[in-house]
Amino acid sequence: MPKPILIISGVHPNEAVASCVAQHVTERLKNMGLDVHHLHLPYEITVLGNLDRVPSSTFDYCLFPDGCIDMDMTAKIGEEQIALAHSERLAFEFHNYPITFFSNRLGVAATTRSAEYRIGDIGPGCSEQYEIGYWQNRPPSGIDGKYLIEMPAHYVKVSSDCLSARLSALEELENEGHAFPDGTRDEMIRTYLMEEAQQSDPCNAQFFSGDFISLIGRFILSRATDNQQDDPSDGHH
Numbered sequence: 001m002p003k004p005i006l007i008i009s010g011v012h013p014n015e016a017v018a019s020c021v022a023q024h025v026t027e028r029l030k031n032m033g034l035d036v037h038h039l040h041l042p043y044e045i046t047v048l049g050n051l052d053r054v055p056s057s058t059f060d061y062c063l064f065p066d067g068c069i070d071m072d073m074t075a076k077i078g079e080e081q082i083a084l085a086h087s088e089r090l091a092f093e094f095h096n097y098p099i100t101f102f103s104n105r106l107g108v109a110a111t112t113r114s115a116e117y118r119i120g121d122i123g124p125g126c127s128e129q130y131e132i133g134y135w136q137n138r139p140p141s142g143i144d145g146k147y148l149i150e151m152p153a154h155y156v157k158v159s160s161d162c163l164s165a166r167l168s169a170l171e172e173l174e175n176e177g178h179a180f181p182d183g184t185r186d187e188m189i190r191t192y193l194m195e196e197a198q199q200s201d202p203c204n205a206q207f208f209s210g211d212f213i214s215l216i217g218r219f220i221l222s223r224a225t226d227n228q229q230d231d232p233s234d235g236h237h
């Protein structure tokens, strides 16, 4: 039997295509009889939700510890809570990256290995203008780290009203002593505040196709099965 699976989406709320794909993949795996739980993080607990002034009465931790603004902060803090709540499940977190004209490769070698992570291709193969990639955290503890699945999407710019509201919220945070890690500010703004991958964009319909969903579903199934077999300590902790 494959390991129970956890599908995570919503870490970066502007990557809505990945969240929608996560929902489809969850349904596909459930229909195959697998034990799958889908966790979609609420907008209000993300940094973007905070910048958009979404009322948040629900989260009980600080989004900006140590004065730092990091668009992955939800993932880092949430990871501990998720690990505790779902420690028996193998986690797969869904993300988008912008597909652009001609090739937009992730820029990582499929054979790359390091002590902390491993990276590879999921598909669809060299004839396509994009790739679906993954990397897996490999915590020192030796437990199976979370997989991040990066899939392409067509992005559009947010309205200028929306962007200027976000930038002024950001300025307030910076005035309060919070800041992006050195050298990442402009990149973070460009990647997470200025553009979004919309589910309703006709350019993104291709990413909801049966082929695309089953490609990712098969990858997850293979990992859930592999990891079960690879881990001789499984079931003993």
Ligand SMILES: [Zn+2]
Pocket: 011, 012, 015, 094, 095, 096
């Ligand atoms: Zn992301």
